[in-house]
Amino acid sequence: MTEARPALPEDELFRAEIVAWLDAHLCGDYEAVRHRGGPGDEEADPVLRRRWEQELARGGWTCVGWPKAEGGRGLSIAQQVIFHEEYARAGGPGRMGHIGETLLGPSLIAWGTPEQKARFLPGIRAGTEFWCQGYSEPNAGSDLANVQTRCWQEADGSWRVQGQKIWTSLAHESDWIFVVARCVPGSKGSKGLAFLLLPLRQPGISIRPIRQMAGGNEFNEVFFDGAVAEAGHIVGAPGEGWKIAMGLLEFERGLSTLGQQMHFLHEFELVLDAMRRSGRTHDAQLRQRVAQAWCGLRAMRYNALRVLADRADAGLRREALIYKHYWSNWHRELGKLAMDVLGPEADVVSDDPLIRRLQQLFFFSRADTIYAGTNEIQLNLIAERGLGLPREPRPAAA
Amino acid sequence: MTEARPALPEDELFRAEIVAWLDAHLCGDYEAVRHRGGPGDEEADPVLRRRWEQELARGGWTCVGWPKAEGGRGLSIAQQVIFHEEYARAGGPGRMGHIGETLLGPSLIAWGTPEQKARFLPGIRAGTEFWCQGYSEPNAGSDLANVQTRCWQEADGSWRVQGQKIWTSLAHESDWIFVVARCVPGSKGSKGLAFLLLPLRQPGISIRPIRQMAGGNEFNEVFFDGAVAEAGHIVGAPGEGWKIAMGLLEFERGLSTLGQQMHFLHEFELVLDAMRRSGRTHDAQLRQRVAQAWCGLRAMRYNALRVLADRADAGLRREALIYKHYWSNWHRELGKLAMDVLGPEADVVSDDPLIRRLQQLFFFSRADTIYAGTNEIQLNLIAERGLGLPREPRPAAA
């Protein structure tokens, strides 16, 4: 389908370069992980996908948006978009390194010490050290700032962490975790927090996988029992943890969305395939839903282009504000549509790759509207930040 | 369609009686008001419909549920159901007298003095005195107890009323109004209110019709500027107004719902007629919606039967609690379906009785989800009373 974006000649050269590289490298053994990985499929062959990360790194295709001075490729926004699009179009595996590359790396570049950068950026870039994220806690849920995990500094300057994090994806496949913990006893909410970097393989940390409804174990609980972070492995000052953590969430937005859309387009096409295979192409209700899904897909794509075009503008734009709610609900609906298109076949645990893939989509997309800000939190944010409606009044003391 | 209710022989005799009476009397001049009147159509020929009320009264068909001792017919619940069903099935005109008969009358029977009963019940029964209701106020909206209309007692014992009521239907066609007003200066909410009866045609009362979106004026604002109620025309003691007012709303529930359903069935059949006429019977989406509307109609009917069967039980039952929300949203959807079934014809103000009727349904049903407790108030009530969820916390003083 034609695209509504003027392309510069150098961008088209760049596009040709990444397409050619992927064509030459995403083959052989790696065929097995094409279109695999990513949310809902993180357990797909992690060993091979780690190798793929190193392959990418050798080609210079990790950390493409980082400044050249920090070892990145220093691509423009337009070229990053092209990279993500073509990567997804080619079925590039879900990026095992994406938390390090898109979350921690940019934070270290912004707030890290020279020593921290020197220690951690190369491992991220090379695909040899993998990161996971320790924010959510069991009693906090959507109330992210309600952090109960404590930390304190020992005489030798090192930090100790005590507490529990939850919904940590890829914890069992990662080497390091970054954690927000309360360093000022008795402080509340977003005050008094520290942002610490800890190796996962240490006696003070244990990991318990959380079994999901379809049987996978993509998320984990991570328990900290006097776990140790080196003295130099605090980002920002003690008490600045919230600022770092929230700034890091900002990095999450926008850039990889066009890749996400290509991935969604691929899934949508699988649903069309399934519909043709199941012989339900003449069902008028299913046809309406397929068309509606396609409309949503186009709207998301154009919405993402709006977000990227407006990146220079200050503040959180309306189109950016709605995006999480929109894509997650769209994706959840796509999962349901996939099942209804399959009909009774959908209920049988299948070895057929197409059917199994759609079943995974159906079950895992139930989490889409919950993690990274539930629907309800998104609606609050939109109403308050996007429409200026009053915040929920604080209840009077009982 | 067959009905799921065991019928006693005397009930069937009764059914034959009302059917025969309607057959003999709802004809001639009255043909013009068959299926007319009721919410959304209250302006249909009020003169003829008043005459019809007196016709009904002569046949002994007003106030059929009142005790015989109070001049009613003393019908059992089952026979009242039959009355309402057959009345609606025959297309009996919307009852001009329903506020007197179903709201004020039962309240007077429960809480009125012997003098009040003697003064007011006969006029209601005979169809010679018509009532309207003065509860809502412009600054209260859903917060019914936020009454600002004041009243005070004069030296001669009479009451004076100052303030404004709104959304009073049929005010311009009525003789009397009952009003809740604040008799204790400085009191708040449901405390300190009085329940007063006032003649509408008096210098202290003026009525301003509210123009609705489709041009009708079914609702009114009623202004009270030192309006007078006789000393004996307070129901209950000063300060008991809320109790009387709420008790009276209880009477509104349940009994006439089966008549309402017959009316809805009639409207649904009009939509089917319109669909056949417009040649859209093969539209798969419209067919789905028609079927869904029919399912809702059946569910409402059975729900009303559940409500009636459970009347003896204490408290507000779950099926009664959901009814207002369900029927009003169902009805609003039916209005939209009617328009979509008509297609472009729906947009032209029509003289065709079928089309005009459906257009009225479409526009007026927008009010269904707002008056008598908005959707939002209904959902609060259901969550709190039906599910025991916590009440909205009071905001802390700013």
Add this chain to the structure above:
Amino acid sequence: MHASEDQILIRDAAESFLGDVSSSAAVRAAMARPEGHDPEVWARIRSELGWCGLAIPEALGGLGLGAPELVLLLEQAGRHLLCAPFVSTVCLAANLLQQVADESAQARLLPLIADGRLQATAAMPATPDWASSAASLRAMRTASGWQLDGEIARIPDAGTAGLLLVLARVDGAAQPALFALDPSTHGLQLEALPTWDATRRFHRATFTAVALTTDARIDAPARSADGLKRAAALAQLYLAAEALGCAQQCLDLTVAYVATRQQFGRPVGSFQAVKHRCAEMMIRIESARSGVVGAAQLAATAADTTSLAMDCAMARVLTLDTQFYCAQEAIQLHGGVGFTWEYDPQLYFKRAQAGSHWFGTADALRAEISEALLS
């Protein structure tokens, strides 16, 4: 439409029994068993409780009650996700026997079901009646009786049933024929289907030159056309009642969770948006319940088949939509734990998806209803 004292007793007894034997832990244990249910619980249901005979006439050894009582039981079975061949035996097999079989077959088989000695089953079609299922199985007359060839896509609890009822098309006949056979009959192959919803087990059946004697055919031809419609309508109604129970439990689980789960210093259930969504679930559930109860009352009268079929389709449409909606909302309002294996919403969610095409999707049923309204 008032529940009688007997009906309240039946419902309360079911609720208490199932709360005991079909707790979340018990359901998970049953799901892990090869047969998909706990044989002891099933034995108690059949013998001690006599549920299988509830809607079978007294003359045939049953309790002589009907749809209004059965839907109360089934709602509780759905609420507790009872893993047992109860639906297959009672709602499919006994129902088919009562509506379609001839008197001698009824007299032979229904008492065995009523007193719990016989577990039976029949196809669970993916269309509003058994016609499509009958289309894939062909019966041919042979010298010694009948030969069956073809397949049946889904039969619940076929692995443990003692009797299988199948409908098969007969060349030249307008109505399919009903056969009763032993699932171990030669030429009949059962393949267990590994389903996401493990609370109800299905097999695919392949018939290769299955030879049956003449008396294996048990339909009463004079009643067959109407009887098949009634049996399908009743099956829809019974599944509707089960779905209603599932939806109710999703709401109950959710209300219990949000009432205690604290966020931002207050129970999640005190946030208005959460309250409204719970209220929305309750509205759908109660209206669907009215539909189920009403259709069941109608089934207890001498209602004509068309009216009955429409009301049962109505009950099924409303409960299907409500069941999925409530399961979806239960997951969402449970937040992070909602999509975990450990919490129960996922069990109801899987059941909702699996059940969405038993006896036709809601869309297909609406298409049938509109046909009846507009033709």
Add this chain to the structure above:
Amino acid sequence: MHASEDQILIRDAAESFLGDVSSSAAVRAAMARPEGHDPEVWARIRSELGWCGLAIPEALGGLGLGAPELVLLLEQAGRHLLCAPFVSTVCLAANLLQQVADESAQARLLPLIADGRLQATAAMPATPDWASSAASLRAMRTASGWQLDGEIARIPDAGTAGLLLVLARVDGAAQPALFALDPSTHGLQLEALPTWDATRRFHRATFTAVALTTDARIDAPARSADGLKRAAALAQLYLAAEALGCAQQCLDLTVAYVATRQQFGRPVGSFQAVKHRCAEMMIRIESARSGVVGAAQLAATAADTTSLAMDCAMARVLTLDTQFYCAQEAIQLHGGVGFTWEYDPQLYFKRAQAGSHWFGTADALRAEISEALLS
């Protein structure tokens, strides 16, 4: 997809002009006029502002801009319910001329439209393209030219237009022919339709032996098939932009109302359920806006007709659903005053219903999209 400075200027100027001349009071005054608009406002739009020439090439006297700029104007027109023959002249007539007419007709007519001397119109079909409208009007060759017989169900602003463009079927031809005629031509009868939405006026046109000269037929046959598709797609896009503006205004009116209206001692807009519903409106509006802006950008490229048609249908589907939803919610969240004549939500509500079948319903457009996806 970034708005250029020019585009921002155009939008802001439109917003400020329309906020002035198309206030609620002005709209109500225009609705009460027999022609349905204020001729002075319309004259200013044509001469002073030059909006009619915005998307007409510079060579033909226009500004040479295109769909991306036009949708910004139209969004503001929808937001303020501009009562003027702007849509009929620009989005229907000029659009048809640009896509379908031959060069000489373009050279003759487009400059007149561009500089505001000519108000023109064409049929507003109830299907996704003009095919159905063309089907009801038949053109026959005569010795002196053409004869037209039949009817056109709805033509906007026909009562004041100086030029009427009609599509008519010609026996034996695959494509309809495009004719340009004066609405006062003999044999053409216009009947004003009293519509509930009084912000846009329609006439029904009856053609009885309407005689036209040969040069009244102005289509360029070689471009006609593709041109008609592009013109219909663009008309859908323009109506989508207008609908988007209506939806946005419903949200804005609602947010302003709930932020000040007090109930239970606090602004209604502080109740979470109300907030969430406003947020839901915003989500739909912003995503629909992305669809409109994206489709308009695509229209500005050399995109193939099929891609353009699909994207324009997408924009229309999303805005149609959003427009009705937001109008419905605006009424509901205004409470009692929401359904009164005095408050504005009703105006947007009537427009939403009226517009729901212009160039096809959302259902019909989805059916077309699914056909393209699955064929």
